[in-house]
Amino acid sequence: MKYDFDKLIDRRGTSTYKHEFSQYYFGSDDILPLWVADMDFETPDFIMDEVIKRANHRVLGYTVPSRTMNNIIAEWIERNHNWKIHTSWIKFMSGVLPSIAVALQTFSSEGDNVIIQSPIYPPFISIPKANKRNVVFNQLKRVGNSYEMDLDDFRKKAKKGASVFIMSNPHNPAGIVWERETLKEVAEICHAYNILVISDEIHCDLVHPGHEHIPFATVSKKAREISITLMAPSKTFNIAGLGVSFCVVPDLKLRKKFYDALNALHIAHSNMFAYIGLMEAFKNGDDWLKQLKIYLRGNFALALDYINRNIPLVKPFDAKASFLLWLDFTDMGLNSKDLRKLMIEEGKIGMNNGADFGPGGEGFQRLNVGAPRTVIEDALRRIEKAVNNRGL
Structure with a gap:
C-alpha cells in the first residue's frame, strides 16, 4: 500500500x-x-480502524493489556533492532518522562548529581531540577555539523560522583545515532562509578535509511547491568496523544526495584486505546x-x-x-x-x-x-x- x-x-x-x-x-x-x-x-489506518472499532463497543470500562502485548513488543525490538529481550523485562507506562522521573526518585536522592549531555531535550534539565537533583552538564563537542561525546569530560564528571546519567539515544535535538564503541565506553565509565544509565530511545525506530540504532543495553554485559531503556511507538506512528510507552530492564535487581516503585505509585498502566495503538503499530507497521x-x-x-x-x-x-x-x-x-x-x-x-x-x-x-x-x-x-x- x-x-x-x-x-x-x-x-x-x-x-x-x-x-x-x-x-x-x-x-x-x-x-x-x-x-x-x-x-x-x-x-x-491499521491503528485508527482498531481504535474506532473498540470505541464503537460503547463501554469504556477498566481494561488490561492483552496477554500477547509483551510478546509483540519483544518481536518488534528483535526484528528492528536486533535485540532479543525477555518479556519479563518489559513494563508498560504512560510516557517516557514519567518513567525518567520515577527512576530518578528510585535510584538517587535529593542533592545527587545527574549527568546530562547538552544541548539536550529540555525536560532532561527540568525533571532533575524539579526533583531537587543537581544537573551536571557534560556538553557535547561540535564536530562539523554534528556532535560527539566528550568522554574525557564525562569521565571526570563521573569520577566526581553522580547517581544517574540520562542519555538521549538517538540524540534529540541533533539526531545523532550513537556508535557502538562510544556506548561501550559510556558503559565502562558508568559501571566503574556505579552510575545508573537511563537511555531514552524513543526516536530509535526513526533512524534514517543507511543507519542503525544500537540499543545501549546491547553493547556489553556491563551496559545491561546498569541500564533502564525507555521506548515507545508514540513518535514513530504519531500516537503521542494516546499516552503510550514501555520500559525494558534486563538486570533483575534493577528491574525489581524500579518496577516495585512504579507499582507502588499505581502508574504502570495506561488506557485501552494506548494498548491497542501499540499492538497494532508493532504488528502491522x-x-x-x-x-x-x-x-x-x-x-x-x-x-x-x-x-x-x-x-x-x-x-x-x-x-x-x-x-x-x-x-x-x-x-x-x-x-x-x-x-x-x-x-x-x-x-x-x-x-x-x-x-x-x-x-x-x-x-x-x-x-x-x-x-x-x-x-x-x-x-x-x-x-x-x-x-x-x-x-x-
Missing part, C-alpha cells in the same frame, strides 16, 4: 498542543508552529514505517539543500534519525532572545529556542520537519525571509 504523506491535515480546533500554546509561547497565533515533536501526518522514513529523509534533503543554497548564514545539522532539524544561527551574531523574536515577528514561524536545550544551544533553533513537504517548503521560505529582513 502506498501511504500519502503529502496530505494536509488541519489540526486546529482539536486541542493540539502546538496550536493551543502558540499564543503562550510565542505571543502570537499567527505563526507556522513547527516546534512540538509530533508529526502532522495521519495516524495510519513495518511497511508504513519504511515509507515514512524515506519521506522524512526527503524532507531533510530538501531542507539542507535549500538552506545551503539560499540561507548560508544558517548551518543545518544533518540528522541521522528522527524528524527534528537542529539549525545553527550563530553566524548572525544575535543573542537567543533577539533570534527568537526575529523568527516570530519576521518569519512568522515558531521553532524551539536553542537556549532551552542547555549550554551549547544558544543561537540555535529546532525545526520539526515531520510534516507534508509543502509545509516544510513554506517554513524554509519563512526562515529565509526572516534572515534577509535582518539586513545581513
